[in-house]
Amino acid sequence: MINKKYMRVIFDTNIFVSYLLTKEDKNTIVSLVENIFAGKFKLLITEDLLEELRKKITHKRYLAKMIKIGDLKDVLMSLHEIGEQIPKITGKFPSFTRDPKDDYLIVYALVGQADYLVTGDKDLLILKKIDQVKIVLPRQFLKIIKHF
Template identity: 35%
Template sequence: MKGKRVILDTNLWIHFLISKDLKNLDKYIFEGKLIIVFSQELLEEFIEVSGRPKFSKYFSFESITHLLRLFDFYGDFVKTSSQINLCRDKKDDFLLNLAVDGKADFLVTGDEDLLALKKIEKTKIITISELLNILK
């Protein structure tokens, strides 16, 4: 199976850090079944959110650094140029731009505003449970 290009929304990365459970996604990444697609905007959002004081009791700076190394080594950094404005929550439009410009197979999120769209061009917008079912 060719590696599926996947965008994981920040809410999932934060969940993974808190729960210390990557749902076996790390295995799929290491096996080349998943390629993590990310952009400067997604990276900045992750750093901003993970640095909030309310999260400091759940995970360490080292955990964040480890995840950033995972992005760097196994990810595909995409410079976005699209200007899509479809999401009810406009601050999430950058993920739609990344989906299109990054030619992602899936945008994985728990955000209802994004999930309501179901698809953007060839990118399916799905939950983590749906992704795990696809990967089985």
Template identity: 30%
Template sequence: MLISLALGTRPGGTIYRIFRLADLGQIEIIVAAESLLEFRTSIARKAGLRRRFPPVLIESFIAEVEAFAEVLVPLPAPAPPRCRDPRDDYLIEQALLHNADVIVTGDDDLLVLSEQFGAIPILSPRQFLDQLDREAAGSSPKG
């Protein structure tokens, strides 16, 4: 989701709405330090992204993320294997260690775990917003 946010989301779009809810204090976002490193390396690996994001812009974006999200310290040891992409194992481990309510991701390697990993729901950004909308509708006073 970090790259989607950095690329610019349209106001009212799914990613925009999630980060807007965090900005308003309605939800809390936690970000693994490993995700910020992955963000940096993903941009460095892809020429198109490198052209769009000079280093100063990357650091400015990360500072903005750090301003509204809790950034978790890196895991002290490799995470146990849980995902078909071992590079995503840290996300599950961090979520478990910090008692996350939900993992929100667009990563198919994590989304396929949503059925078999029952401890913490793993939802796409759209599913997450839909869930929040259902919860808000259920808590509204009936008139």
């Protein structure tokens, strides 16, 4: 049985990339990540998501130049420590989005009984909601947790 005491949330990798790029600034993304550590909601993580984050930063030259590998490792370790791990799902994912590479996020959000998927990805945002999962922008989610 899943504990629904806390709001359950999954972040798209673009949230963590933005955090690593701007973590010295006080902005929406930094505030979101700070709220994870403050325990305002339960962050759901998956090995697929963490691997996508690692690959995105280490394989895209412009990101690799701007983000220190030590900072990436620190974030990955912190996410492992505080996030609730959703077991790995194998096989072909059903199609939900215009970009099949995004479908795994929807599947994990549904399996993990997430309340929200937070993303800046237009292919996901256009869906608005699938079953119980509301798909919102970071600034929208920040407003939601202020009232929670």
